[in-house]
Structure formats: C-alpha cells, structure tokens
Amino acid sequence: MRSAGVVIGARVTHESGGVDDLAVASPESQQAGVESLCSRPGVEEAYVLSTCNRVEAYVVAPDTAVGQAALERFFAAVDEDALIVSDHDESLQHLLRVAAGLESVVVGEDQIIGQVRDAYEDARTADGIGEMLEAAVTKAIHVGERARTETAINEGVVSLGSAATRKAREIVALEGATALVVGAGEMGQLAGRSLADAGVDELLIANRTAENADHLAAELARDADDVDAEGIPLEALETVTGRADVVVTATGSTDPVLDAHHFERGGASGGAASRAQVVVDLGQPRDVDPATDALEHVTVYDLDDLETITEETRAQRADAAREVEAMIDYEYALLCDQYKRARADEVIAAMYESAERLKRRELETAFSRLESAESADFTDEQREVVTSMADALVSHLLAPPTKSLREAAAEDDWSTINTALQLFDPELDEEDASMRVQDEESRRDRQALTVESDDD
16 A cells, blocks of 8 residues: 555544534444445545544545545534544644643543544554554554653643542542533533543433433443443433432533432432532532532532632643643654655655566566577576676666655655656556567567668
C-alpha cells in the first residue's frame, strides 16, 4: 500500500453538538464504524473513536475529496452544524491534542488516552490500520503518555463533576456505594465518570430522554468493568433516590427536580434516615430544593461550595497545557518528517525496483544475442563482470534523482514525488512490460537490418 494518501478527519464533539447529536453520530461499535468506512470507495485506512463526549472518524484516501465524501456519508444523519471536517494537517494535529487531553471537557483527564488505545485495537481488528494511521495513532498515544508523565496536565481537580465526587467523599465512603446522577448532559457525564472511577458499585443515570440515559450508562459500564450502570427515566426518581448514597444533579431544568420528599420516603432497608446521604447540586438554577438540606441525614452542596476546590488546579493545568502545546508542535513536526521520509523512500524503492527489472531483462537479452552470435556460452566470471557493470550504471544513473527526491520530500514538493511514482511504478503490468521489450527488440532488429543493407 502506498503512503502517498492524505488523512481526513470528521467529528462531532461536546463543543460542536449536544447529547442528541452525539447519540445520532455514535456507530454501533468502533469496529463496525471502521468496517463501514473501509467499505467506501477509495478509503484505504480508517480509525473511529467514540466516547461520551466525542465521535471522531479518520480515513486515509488518495485525495481530500474522496476522504470527505466517505466521512460525510458516515455522518449523514448528523446535523451539519454539529459536524466538523478537517484536512490532513488539522486532522493529525487534532488527534494528537485529543490523546493529550487538550480537547477534553476536563483538560488533561486520563480517561481519553485509554479510549484512544482501545479505538486503535478496534481499528486493527477491523483491518483499518495501515502505514499512515499506524504512524498517526501511535504518535498520538506517545504524545498522550508524555503529556501525563512529563507535565502536571492531569493533576488536581478542575471539573465540577470531579469536584462533586471529591466533596461527596468527605461524607460517605464511595467504594461499593450506590450513586445517582440526574442529567445525562456534559456535566452529568463528567460526574458519572468521576464516580465510576471512585469505585462506586452501582451507578444510576436518570434523564428526561431515557435513550440518552441508557447511552451514557452503557458507555460508563464499558469503560469501568466493576460498575453496574443503568439508565432510568426521570419519572423513576422517587423509587431510587432514597437508596442512593450519593446524588449528583446536573439538569437544565428551570425548576427543582428533587425536594425533601424524595429523601423522606424510605431507603432500601428501613428508611433513608438510617444512613447519611450526600447531594451535590450542579444545576443553575438549582435542581434541588434548598429545604432538602434541613433533613438530618442529608448534606446538600451547591456550586458555591465547589468553586474553591477547582480554582487552584485550573491555574496549574493552564500552565501545563502550554507545555503540552509545545510538546505537540514538536511531535507533530517529527510525524511530518516521518511521512516525508516514507514517501521519498517509497518512490526511491519503486525507482530502483523498476530499474532492476529492466536491467535484468536487458542483460538476458544481451547475453542471449551475444551467445547466439558467437555460438559459445559466457563463463560465470564474464557474466559477473557484465552484471557488475550494469549495476554500477544503474547506481550512478539513479544517484542524482534519489537525492532530488529526498530534497523534494523535505520541501513538501509532492508534485515531484507523485510524478516519480507514476514514472517508476513497481507494479507495472507484466503484459505491458513484455510488449515494451518486444517493441524494443523489434526496433533493434530493424536497426541491424539497416546496418547490413548499408554494408552491402
């Protein structure tokens, strides 16, 4: 497979679209998404990354138009305002940023690097990874690892979702607990993921649109094997709130969705008052009626209580993000150089392969004609001398174009590179090649007859 294609990417993310857009964009599985893209005309490689906050697809195609057409069909059901399509350079840079955590809702979060790795394995299983995406995705994983080991990008707490988990831990033990998240939007997703990482045993996701709750629950259950996650409709809150140790609310409702009576109606074993409950209200306006805090066994935190937790680490990660930006610039330049060398080496290899094939044919033709004319066989030593001369001629003749091709790659002169690929095609059709040899032999025979006629 040639490495002279381009990488084209398209994505729907938490920044470009809403929960519904992400749900529509999500493929049945990452592997199925890759298989679908690879079935498109002209697509040589494919990679799909699908998480709670993003659905991204990358393809390698002969040119930009072919890649864009395949991706637009892949995201055909998505509102065009939510879809971002990027060219070769932007796609590669974006992939590095994603793996480093710079494109995450929580800058520097660790979850994404594992998701990038999983998507890579899924794409390999679907035969979607070739030379170009192998280099791109493994480079992205390398950048993500460097960012987390060489900078402070993943230290501290900067999201309200993770701050809610930290605050809840002050009151109840989260390991083995039951948690309820009300709202499956961006903040609810962050809170759910943070609680799953904290070791809760059961995680309930309640949302007005039940399909979105189910989607988020399935995503969290997939990413955290030890969590029993389940989506429930908002109408079921009264039946589950009492048995939750931790409740985090993050809806867009203009009125409270929870009040004191949700926590007064008994728990799983004789009433909610038998144990402490923590409620973290991330809604603005409030999702929880302030009167709930009057219940003896319930502690309610709101946005003001969480803000102080995040201030310090926001600044810390901002400094680290600038370090990661510089790291990405450096690693992206290395990736580009890697592609350039690969393309130049491919053309050079094609050129030498074509020259070697022609050399062998011409030598056999010359040996055959000479031996026929002299009625004698060449010795091995004589053959070796002639063959060495031919090798030397090929090496001397190809040395200048080899140098020029390396310089063309270094200067992004892809017109010269692609022209050379066409001139020195290593997959030259054998029948066409035979016809050319026969034409050349016929030309030589005609020349010989002409010489003999002139001598007479």
